[in-house]
Structure formats: structure tokens, C-alpha cells
Amino acid sequence: MTIKLPVCTSCGKTQYPVREICGECLSEDLKWLDIRAEGELLASVPLYHSLEEFYQERLPWTIGSVRLEDGTVMMVNLGETMEPGTEVTLRAEEDHKGRTVYRAQKKEE
Structure with a gap:
């Protein structure tokens, strides 16, 4: 089973709670992916x-x-x-x- 959450394409950190920039590296390159x-x-x-x-x-x-x-x-x-x-x-x-x-x-x- 999976859920969709944004994942930073720069550092790979899953973003929860959902945000517009990465909470780890501040990149704006987020992509919604299936997460286990x-x-x-x-x-x-x-x-x-x-x-x-x-x-x-x-x-x-x-x-x-x-x-x-x-x-x-x-x-x-x-x-x-x-x-x-x-x-x-x-x-x-x-x-x-x-x-x-x-x-x-x-x-x-």
C-alpha cells in the first residue's frame, strides 16, 4: 500500500507536513511520489x-x-x-x- 507525498528531488527527503520547499535543503524541486x-x-x-x-x-x-x-x-x-x-x-x-x-x-x- 502506498500514499502520495512530495519528495525533494535534490536531497530525497519526504516532505511531511506538505510544504512548497524542502524542509531539509530548501530546494523548490519537489515531486509527488508514491511512498510505502x-x-x-x-x-x-x-x-x-x-x-x-x-x-x-x-x-x-x-x-x-x-x-x-x-x-x-x-x-x-x-x-x-x-x-x-x-x-x-x-x-x-x-x-x-x-x-x-x-x-x-x-x-x-
Whole structure:
């Protein structure tokens, strides 16, 4: 499974969060590429407060940080409780406002 993220063609660094110039070398030469969407859950935390009505109705909302195989660390939504160290796969989804968000689920063996 893959997700698309911008990758710097000068230094090879995956850009997350998405930006217009490379956060590593400041190059403007970024290209959207397929990135392997597998990694390890580093940490998770439930959110108990939100300013957006959509999320207020769904609290607590659990988010986590995931380190992909290329070293990129992403903030993701978690659909279930998972322990740090859990192997996960990510998928891109649209939130209620049409923005791309990422959801982690336990990696199928």
C-alpha cells in the first residue's frame, strides 16, 4: 500500500507536513511520489477537546505519530487503541472539509 507525498528531488527527503520547499535543503524541486505506507506507531494520545463541531461530537478522538520505513514521522488518526511499537499501514482519506488526512490501522500479517 502506498500514499502520495512530495519528495525533494535534490536531497530525497519526504516532505511531511506538505510544504512548497524542502524542509531539509530548501530546494523548490519537489515531486509527488508514491511512498510505502507502512511503519511503526511511536505514540498515541486521546483528544478530549476540539473547537470544531464535527470533532466535538466524536470525542475522544485518538491520534498518533507513526514513523514510516523511510524515517518520515506523520501525525495520523487511529481507528482503534494500539500500543507503541505496533506495525501499522496508513491510508489517505478526506475529512469532513475535503482535506487529506491519514488513518493508521494494524498491519495485517
